[in-house]
Amino acid sequence: MTRIAGQAKGGDAKKGDATDAGVFTRRALLLGAGQLGIFGALAAKLYRTQIVEGERYATLSDNNRISERLIAPPRGRILDRSGVLLGGNQTNWRALFSPGQADAGAVLDAFAQLVPLGDAERARIERELRTHRRFVSVTLREFLSWEEMARIEVNAPDLPGVVVDVGTTRTYPKGPALAHVVGYVAPPNDEDVAEEPTLGLPGLRIGRAGMEKAHDARLRGLPGAVQMEVNAGGRVIRELDRQEGTPGEDLELTIDAGLQASVLGRLGDESASAVVLDARNGEVLAMTTTPSFDPTLFNSGVSQAQWVEWTRNRRTPLINKASAGLYPPGSTFKMVVAMAGLEANVIGPKDRITCPGFLDLGDTRFHCWSKHGHGALDMRGGLKNSCDVFFYEVARRAGIDRVAAMANRFGIGVDLEIELPGARRGLMPTRAWRRGHGKAWNIGDTISCGIGQGYIQTTPLALATYVARIASGRALQPHLTRRVAGVVQKGGAPDDWPALDLPERGLHLLREGMWAVVNEGGGTAPGARINLPGMQLAGKTGSSQVRRVSRNQREHGFNSAKLAWEFRPHALFVCYAPYDAPRYAVAVVVEHGNAGAAAAAPLGRDIMIEALTRDPAGQPAPAQRVAEGQS
Amino acid sequence: MTAARRLIRAEPSFGLLAKLWRLNWALVLLLCALAGVGYVALYSAAGGAPEPYASRHLLRFGVGLAMMLGVGLIDIRWVARLSWPVYGAAVGLLVLVLRIGHVGKGAQRWLELGGLQVQPSELAKIGLVMALAAWFRRASWAQMGNPLFLVLPAVLVALPVGLILKEPNLGTAVIVGLVGAAMFLAAGLRWWAVALALLPAPFAARFAFDHMHDYQRARITTFLNPESDPLGAGYNIIQSKIAMGSGGLWGKGFLQGTQGQLDFLPEKQTDFIFTTLAEEFGLVGGLAVLGLLACIVCAGMLIALRCRNRYGRLLALGVSTNFFMYVFVNLAMVLGAIPVGGVPLPLVSHGGSAMLMAMFGFGLLMSVHVHRDVEFAEKRDG
Structure with a gap:
C-alpha cells in the first residue's frame, strides 16, 4: 500500500463517509422514530386492554378465581311414631384422588397395599381417571372404616393426590323391615339433574321409593352455597363467603317400629303381607311385606x-305387596255384598236363603264351598x-253396580290416597267397566263377584281400610305421615274423618257376623279366637283362587294343597279388635297360602294380640319417647 | 509509519480512568432500574419470595453488569477485529446444536457447556450484528448501490436465519432477520432495493406457513382466534389478557394479582413476566416499564448517532435494534398482538443465558460509547 494511494482513497472515503454519515443519521432517526412509534402502539394496546376492556377482563378474572359450590343440606330424618330412627344420615369417609402430577398407576398400587381394591373396582377407577378432566377427582373408595382411614392418613406421603373427604350417606337402621314403607334414596340420574340443576350436587341423593320419595322435597331441604377462591389447579385457597342451607325436615311416620318387627317375625318365610291400621283414624301402624330387600344397597x-336376583324372584321382594300387590279378596268381600243387599233392600237382616250346596243359573252350576250345603241361613249365619250360595243370591239380587258402589264406599277399588308412590287402587268391576272393554256383563260375573272372585282385585291395605271402616263407621283413609317438622298432620283424630253414611244397624250386623266367624261354634275361623277379657276379635277368612277349578277336578276330589305353589289359592284374613271398642284393624294375605282359615287367620290373631298388648295405653306417652330418642 | 498509525497515536491519552469517565452512566442507571423491575416481578411470580427467581436474577445481573463494564472498556477496534471470529463461532455453534443440542420447551435448542445452558441463537444475534457492522464499515454510498456488494452480507444474514429456522425457532429467526434488515437500511440500502425485497414478502409468508411445524401453525391460528381453544393452545393468550385487563388503571397491588398468584397465568416468570407487572401495578406500572424500555432503546440509538466511526454506529444501531425487537416481540405477544413465540423480556424475565447475552450486547454498546471518537485506520484493500 502506497502513501499516495492511501491518501487518494482516504480522501475519497472521507467524502463517502460524510455522505454515509448523513444517510446513516437519517436512517437511524427513521428507525428510532419507527421504534418509538411501535412503543406508542404497544402503549395504546395496553390502554385498550386495561382501561377500555378492563371491566370485562375483571369479570373474567373473578370467574377464574371464584368458585361457587353448593353444599348439600343434611337430609331430614325419618322416625317412627315414638321417635325410633328409621332413616338417618351417617358420616361417610371416602378416599378421593386427583392425579395432578402424580403417577396414577404407582399411587393406585400404593393405595391397594393399604386398602385392597378388587379388579372391577380398579378397572372402574382407571376408566374414570381416563375420562375425567384433569382437575376432577375420582372416588377411590367409599365407606372407609376408621382403620382404613388411619392407614391412608399415616401413609399420606406415599399417596400424593389422595385425600380423605367426608360426606354423608343414608342409613336405614331397620333395614329390610321397613324397606317398602321408608323406601330408599339413590343418586339422581341425568334427567333429574336436567330438570333441577341443584340435584347435580356431589353426594346428593334423591328419594326413589316409599316415603323417601313421597316427601322428597321436604326431606331434601335447600342447598347452601359457599364461595371459594381457587387456584388454577382447582385447589381451594380460602373461603370467601358461606351461606348455610336449610336442612331437610324430619318426618315422623305413623308406623310403630316395634309392632312392625313383631309382625314381620310372625310372617316368617311366607310370601305375605300384613297391614295393621288404627281402626279409629286410619293410621298405618305396621305395613309389612315379605320377602324384603336391603334399602342401603341403593x-x-x-x-x-x-338386581337380576330381585326381579326374577317370583316372591317379588321389590314390590310392596301391602299397597301394590293385587289379590281377589275372596270371602273377605262378603260383608260388602251383605251391606249392598241390605241397602238395596233386596234382603232383610232376618231373611233366610236356603243353601243346597250349589246355585244353578241357566245351565251353569255355582258350588258352595260346602258340598252338602248349609241349609237355610240368615245374614249373620x-x-x-x-x-x-247365600252371597251368590244376594249379589244376584242387588246387581253388580250396587255391589261395586258399596265396595267403593268401603275403600275397595278406589284411590285411598296413601302417600306411597306406586300404590295401586285395584279393580272393582262394573257393567260400564266391562262395556269399556267391549264386552257384555254376564250374570255369572256377578255371581263370582258375590264371593270376591272374578275380576275383583284389591290390596291388603284396602282390605285393612275396609275392615277399619266397618269397625269405626267412618270413611277414614290409611295414612303414614304423622308429623312433618314436628307439625301434626291432619287425619290423626277420628273426627278428621266423616261418617260412612251407612245405617248403624247394618254395620252392626256385619260386625256381629264377623264376631261369630271367630267366636261361635261352627264359625270358619275358630282358631283366631282370643280368650282374653276385653280383647274379643271379629274377623273374616278368605281363600281366593288364582285359577279356575274345573268340574272335572271338582268331581275327582280336587285338593288345592297339592297344586304347585304358584297355583294354590291365596289365604286371606281380615279382622278388628276389641269387638266392643274397635282399636285395631288387620288384614293378612299369604300368597298361595291355600286356605284363609288355616294359613292367614292364626297370623291375624297373633298380630292382633301383639297390637293389643303393645297398646300405647300401657307405654310411655309418645312425647316422652321422642324426647328420649333425641337425647 | 502509516497515516493510520499516526491517527491512533495522535489521540489523547486514553487511560482506564478516562474510559470509566466516558462510560454512559445514564444507560447503566436505566439498566439497573430495569433489572430492579425484574426483581420485583420475579419476587411476585414466586408468590412473594426472593427464591427461586428473584435472588438469582439479581446475582446474574451483577455478573452481567461486571461483564458489560468489562466489555465496554475493550477498544472498539479490537471489538471490530473480533467480529468475524464471533460470527464464525456463532454459526459453528448453531451447526453443533442441530447435531447434539438438547430440545427443550417445543424447540428452543441449547447446548450444555460446562454446566451452563447456552442458546447459540442468542450469540448468533450479536455475531450477525458484529459481522454486518464489520462488512458495512467500509461500504461507500456507491457500493451500497451495487447488488454484487450486497451478496455477501445477504448470505451473512441468511446463514444463521436458516440454521435457527431449522432448530426450529421461528420467533428468533424472524428477530435475527429483521435486525439484519435494519442494519442494511442503516448502512444505506437504496429504497428501490427495499421495495424489491418487500415485493415477495407475502409469498414468503405463505411459504413459511405451509412449511411450519404444527405447533407453530397452532400458535398462529389460536392467535387469530384464541377463544377457539380456551383450554389448549389459546389458554396462555387468554389468561394473559385477562390478567392485564383485570389490572385496570392502578393494578391489584403488589402480590395481589389473582391471575398470577393463583397460577392461572402460565410461564409468568419467563415469557409472561410483563403480565404479572401489568396485573399488579396496572396501566400506570405497565406504562412506566414501557417508558423505561423506550428510554433504553433511545439511549442505544443516541449512542449510535453520537459515534463518529462507522463500525461503532452500525454496531450500536444493531445492538439496540436487537434489544428493541426482543422487547417488541415479547410485549406484543403478551398483549395478544402477535402469535406467541417464546421470547423473554430482556433483563426482566427469569433466565441466565438471555440475561448474559443481553448484557454482553450492552457491553458492546458501552464500548461504542466509550470509543465514540476513535477513528479506524483506513486499511483499504487494494
Missing part, C-alpha cells in the same frame, strides 16, 4: 347380579259360615 348402586 345408596352406592345395586349390582347387576343383585251366612257370614259366620261364609256360605257361598
Whole structure:
C-alpha cells in the first residue's frame, strides 16, 4: 500500500463517509422514530386492554378465581311414631384422588397395599381417571372404616393426590323391615339433574321409593352455597363467603317400629303381607311385606347380579305387596255384598236363603264351598259360615253396580290416597267397566263377584281400610305421615274423618257376623279366637283362587294343597279388635297360602294380640319417647 | 509509519480512568432500574419470595453488569477485529446444536457447556450484528448501490436465519432477520432495493406457513382466534389478557394479582413476566416499564448517532435494534398482538443465558460509547 494511494482513497472515503454519515443519521432517526412509534402502539394496546376492556377482563378474572359450590343440606330424618330412627344420615369417609402430577398407576398400587381394591373396582377407577378432566377427582373408595382411614392418613406421603373427604350417606337402621314403607334414596340420574340443576350436587341423593320419595322435597331441604377462591389447579385457597342451607325436615311416620318387627317375625318365610291400621283414624301402624330387600344397597348402586336376583324372584321382594300387590279378596268381600243387599233392600237382616250346596243359573252350576250345603241361613249365619250360595243370591239380587258402589264406599277399588308412590287402587268391576272393554256383563260375573272372585282385585291395605271402616263407621283413609317438622298432620283424630253414611244397624250386623266367624261354634275361623277379657276379635277368612277349578277336578276330589305353589289359592284374613271398642284393624294375605282359615287367620290373631298388648295405653306417652330418642 | 498509525497515536491519552469517565452512566442507571423491575416481578411470580427467581436474577445481573463494564472498556477496534471470529463461532455453534443440542420447551435448542445452558441463537444475534457492522464499515454510498456488494452480507444474514429456522425457532429467526434488515437500511440500502425485497414478502409468508411445524401453525391460528381453544393452545393468550385487563388503571397491588398468584397465568416468570407487572401495578406500572424500555432503546440509538466511526454506529444501531425487537416481540405477544413465540423480556424475565447475552450486547454498546471518537485506520484493500 502506497502513501499516495492511501491518501487518494482516504480522501475519497472521507467524502463517502460524510455522505454515509448523513444517510446513516437519517436512517437511524427513521428507525428510532419507527421504534418509538411501535412503543406508542404497544402503549395504546395496553390502554385498550386495561382501561377500555378492563371491566370485562375483571369479570373474567373473578370467574377464574371464584368458585361457587353448593353444599348439600343434611337430609331430614325419618322416625317412627315414638321417635325410633328409621332413616338417618351417617358420616361417610371416602378416599378421593386427583392425579395432578402424580403417577396414577404407582399411587393406585400404593393405595391397594393399604386398602385392597378388587379388579372391577380398579378397572372402574382407571376408566374414570381416563375420562375425567384433569382437575376432577375420582372416588377411590367409599365407606372407609376408621382403620382404613388411619392407614391412608399415616401413609399420606406415599399417596400424593389422595385425600380423605367426608360426606354423608343414608342409613336405614331397620333395614329390610321397613324397606317398602321408608323406601330408599339413590343418586339422581341425568334427567333429574336436567330438570333441577341443584340435584347435580356431589353426594346428593334423591328419594326413589316409599316415603323417601313421597316427601322428597321436604326431606331434601335447600342447598347452601359457599364461595371459594381457587387456584388454577382447582385447589381451594380460602373461603370467601358461606351461606348455610336449610336442612331437610324430619318426618315422623305413623308406623310403630316395634309392632312392625313383631309382625314381620310372625310372617316368617311366607310370601305375605300384613297391614295393621288404627281402626279409629286410619293410621298405618305396621305395613309389612315379605320377602324384603336391603334399602342401603341403593345408596352406592345395586349390582347387576343383585338386581337380576330381585326381579326374577317370583316372591317379588321389590314390590310392596301391602299397597301394590293385587289379590281377589275372596270371602273377605262378603260383608260388602251383605251391606249392598241390605241397602238395596233386596234382603232383610232376618231373611233366610236356603243353601243346597250349589246355585244353578241357566245351565251353569255355582258350588258352595260346602258340598252338602248349609241349609237355610240368615245374614249373620251366612257370614259366620261364609256360605257361598247365600252371597251368590244376594249379589244376584242387588246387581253388580250396587255391589261395586258399596265396595267403593268401603275403600275397595278406589284411590285411598296413601302417600306411597306406586300404590295401586285395584279393580272393582262394573257393567260400564266391562262395556269399556267391549264386552257384555254376564250374570255369572256377578255371581263370582258375590264371593270376591272374578275380576275383583284389591290390596291388603284396602282390605285393612275396609275392615277399619266397618269397625269405626267412618270413611277414614290409611295414612303414614304423622308429623312433618314436628307439625301434626291432619287425619290423626277420628273426627278428621266423616261418617260412612251407612245405617248403624247394618254395620252392626256385619260386625256381629264377623264376631261369630271367630267366636261361635261352627264359625270358619275358630282358631283366631282370643280368650282374653276385653280383647274379643271379629274377623273374616278368605281363600281366593288364582285359577279356575274345573268340574272335572271338582268331581275327582280336587285338593288345592297339592297344586304347585304358584297355583294354590291365596289365604286371606281380615279382622278388628276389641269387638266392643274397635282399636285395631288387620288384614293378612299369604300368597298361595291355600286356605284363609288355616294359613292367614292364626297370623291375624297373633298380630292382633301383639297390637293389643303393645297398646300405647300401657307405654310411655309418645312425647316422652321422642324426647328420649333425641337425647 | 502509516497515516493510520499516526491517527491512533495522535489521540489523547486514553487511560482506564478516562474510559470509566466516558462510560454512559445514564444507560447503566436505566439498566439497573430495569433489572430492579425484574426483581420485583420475579419476587411476585414466586408468590412473594426472593427464591427461586428473584435472588438469582439479581446475582446474574451483577455478573452481567461486571461483564458489560468489562466489555465496554475493550477498544472498539479490537471489538471490530473480533467480529468475524464471533460470527464464525456463532454459526459453528448453531451447526453443533442441530447435531447434539438438547430440545427443550417445543424447540428452543441449547447446548450444555460446562454446566451452563447456552442458546447459540442468542450469540448468533450479536455475531450477525458484529459481522454486518464489520462488512458495512467500509461500504461507500456507491457500493451500497451495487447488488454484487450486497451478496455477501445477504448470505451473512441468511446463514444463521436458516440454521435457527431449522432448530426450529421461528420467533428468533424472524428477530435475527429483521435486525439484519435494519442494519442494511442503516448502512444505506437504496429504497428501490427495499421495495424489491418487500415485493415477495407475502409469498414468503405463505411459504413459511405451509412449511411450519404444527405447533407453530397452532400458535398462529389460536392467535387469530384464541377463544377457539380456551383450554389448549389459546389458554396462555387468554389468561394473559385477562390478567392485564383485570389490572385496570392502578393494578391489584403488589402480590395481589389473582391471575398470577393463583397460577392461572402460565410461564409468568419467563415469557409472561410483563403480565404479572401489568396485573399488579396496572396501566400506570405497565406504562412506566414501557417508558423505561423506550428510554433504553433511545439511549442505544443516541449512542449510535453520537459515534463518529462507522463500525461503532452500525454496531450500536444493531445492538439496540436487537434489544428493541426482543422487547417488541415479547410485549406484543403478551398483549395478544402477535402469535406467541417464546421470547423473554430482556433483563426482566427469569433466565441466565438471555440475561448474559443481553448484557454482553450492552457491553458492546458501552464500548461504542466509550470509543465514540476513535477513528479506524483506513486499511483499504487494494
